[in-house]
Amino acid sequence: MADGLSRTGQIATPGLRRRRGAPARELARWGAGALGIVVLVGIWELYKLLGPADGLVLFGNRVLPRTSDLAMPHSWDMLARLLEPVTRADGARPLWLEVAVAATLTLGIAAAGWLTGLVVGVGLALVMQRWKLAEWGLLPWIILSQTIPLIAFAPVVRSWGSRIEIGAFEWQDWMSVALIASYLAFFPIAVGALKGLQSPDTIHVELMKTYAAGWWKTLVRLRLPAAVPYLLPALRLGAANAVIGAVVAEVSTGLQGGIGRILIQYAGQASGDPSKAWGPIFGAIVLGLVAAGSIALLGAMLGRYRRVEISG
Amino acid sequence: MTQMTGGTDAVSIAGVDKVFETRSGQVQALSGIDLTVAAGEFVSLIGPSGCGKSTLMRLIADLDQPSTGTVSVFGKPAKDARIAQDYGIAFQQAGLLPWRTVEENIELPLSLHGAPKAERAARVAELVSLVGLGDFADRYPDQLSGGMQQRVAIARALAEKPRLLLMDEPFGALDEMTRERMQSELVRICAETGAAVVFVTHSIPEAVFLSDRVVVMSPRPGRIQEIVTMRLAATADREEGLREQHEFFDMITAVREALHQGSPVAAVRGVETR
Ligand SMILES: Nc1ncnc2c1ncn2[C@@H]1O[C@H](COP(=O)(O)OP(=O)(O)OP(=O)(O)O)[C@@H](O)[C@H]1O
Ligand SMILES: [Mg+2]
Numbered sequence: 001m002a003d004g005l006s007r008t009g010q011i012a013t014p015g016l017r018r019r020r021g022a023p024a025r026e027l028a029r030w031g032a033g034a035l036g037i038v039v040l041v042g043i044w045e046l047y048k049l050l051g052p053a054d055g056l057v058l059f060g061n062r063v064l065p066r067t068s069d070l071a072m073p074h075s076w077d078m079l080a081r082l083l084e085p086v087t088r089a090d091g092a093r094p095l096w097l098e099v100a101v102a103a104t105l106t107l108g109i110a111a112a113g114w115l116t117g118l119v120v121g122v123g124l125a126l127v128m129q130r131w132k133l134a135e136w137g138l139l140p141w142i143i144l145s146q147t148i149p150l151i152a153f154a155p156v157v158r159s160w161g162s163r164i165e166i167g168a169f170e171w172q173d174w175m176s177v178a179l180i181a182s183y184l185a186f187f188p189i190a191v192g193a194l195k196g197l198q199s200p201d202t203i204h205v206e207l208m209k210t211y212a213a214g215w216w217k218t219l220v221r222l223r224l225p226a227a228v229p230y231l232l233p234a235l236r237l238g239a240a241n242a243v244i245g246a247v248v249a250e251v252s253t254g255l256q257g258g259i260g261r262i263l264i265q266y267a268g269q270a271s272g273d274p275s276k277a278w279g280p281i282f283g284a285i286v287l288g289l290v291a292a293g294s295i296a297l298l299g300a301m302l303g304r305y306r307r308v309e310i311s312g
Numbered sequence: 313m314t315q316m317t318g319g320t321d322a323v324s325i326a327g328v329d330k331v332f333e334t335r336s337g338q339v340q341a342l343s344g345i346d347l348t349v350a351a352g353e354f355v356s357l358i359g360p361s362g363c364g365k366s367t368l369m370r371l372i373a374d375l376d377q378p379s380t381g382t383v384s385v386f387g388k389p390a391k392d393a394r395i396a397q398d399y400g401i402a403f404q405q406a407g408l409l410p411w412r413t414v415e416e417n418i419e420l421p422l423s424l425h426g427a428p429k430a431e432r433a434a435r436v437a438e439l440v441s442l443v444g445l446g447d448f449a450d451r452y453p454d455q456l457s458g459g460m461q462q463r464v465a466i467a468r469a470l471a472e473k474p475r476l477l478l479m480d481e482p483f484g485a486l487d488e489m490t491r492e493r494m495q496s497e498l499v500r501i502c503a504e505t506g507a508a509v510v511f512v513t514h515s516i517p518e519a520v521f522l523s524d525r526v527v528v529m530s531p532r533p534g535r536i537q538e539i540v541t542m543r544l545a546a547t548a549d550r551e552e553g554l555r556e557q558h559e560f561f562d563m564i565t566a567v568r569e570a571l572h573q574g575s576p577v578a579a580v581r582g583v584e585t586r
Pocket of ligand 2: 365366367480
């Protein structure tokens, strides 16, 4: 009987709440997403067809855009433009590839920023959880830090960075961008992680005490697993912040090669080639989706730690 | 009441007071508590809500410290006993970790204390069948009923074969049927493991059915009013039939009278108390 854990009972007994209708729900979610895009395109084209040619001007402000091809290119033109070469020069790459290369660079920078934010955010949360005094001392500063618009100081950050040189290490321009991205990413992560680490019930904390488990064991066995449902939304927010931070910081530091740069560059060419400007915009959207998707993937891998959330 | 503190006693409490400092002043939760629980003995604590039963249990578990007096467990200070893992504990709520399966929850204390993997697996399998959850070993707590969760908690408390079990209203949330079945299981488990038990309950029949002695407490400040020795079959030999025998009812009456001391209870029989 010692090994008679008869796992067959699992088949006989119903009630795996979590699994019920999961594939159907998944399909419905994708369907809803696709429908959203179709509706958006529909509204765009409908307005372009029926809207006033000169838009709508109220009290001197244009509240609805012009419907000309210059202001609102057809959605199919935007897509077609993606397949055409970037410039008329010989051997120019197609627009989509140019955008993809730029987006990959930005994604890499944003990921570096996000990882830095993760390490700093979780590190701060651990310190604040461990020492109440640290929480009182640090939390106000962490909150205050977000009132400083570091993005506005992006050029300053870059010039500070350019002065850093430690041995063989030399500050790169992309690091300034990553730093700004991490500055935006660490905040939600620190706050979410702290809330998660403090979330275990007294009964669980006392149980660990009866096991004579120290801070480290309590952290690994109790606090970190319990923090996952709080951490995931914080990580998602952090990822979105890192992407936005990276794009904006690229623009304001003037970093070459990223999506922020071509966004500005192509927008400047919009009078001659209005559809082209939409390429990097789509690229930025895909970038955001990839970031959010990575977190969703992470969430799926950590499924067992979200059971409270799922069945609650 | 024994004042002897031989190394063999599971718990010995001497002259314990507990005062909580709160914003609205001091709360005297326990006053002048002396109690000894012998090894292998089953002792229940019963008394009105707020009389300090949980507090007393928490002192034994070293989750709180007495304001005055001493608490020793197997001849050691309570703190040393906690660090030496001399007791297993089950609270009113099961307190299972939701991300761990039944097996993994039971395994928690074993893996925390670095038991070898093979030994752990064998012990968990043994415990899972002891509490009758063989078919549910790889379920998560949210897939279990309240009674099943409570059984997992009890298995977890037993995992390291403690010589002392502390249980605070472990069956409080269960229906009467499940409760009686769990009581019988507990009697069986204690007979098999020979552990001493300190058991908090609000149910007189439950206390009588399970215990060697029932400690009746009075409120504000919590004191021991009376300790009623159960004149029944040895706890290991108690079976369902006992619940319908007149000795059982006599003991229930005795405990009731101790609880309602001062206010008369009808039909006083030859009650043995000490
Ligand atoms: N941490 C605390 N701080 C302040 N007062 C407390 C604390 N814990 C318990 N008390 C007080 O001590 C007294 C005894 O509480 P305790 O929880 O031990 O009662 P109990 O007998 O277990 O009651 P119940 O049967 O309702 O569980 C109560 O008056 C309670 O308000
Ligand atoms: Mg209580």
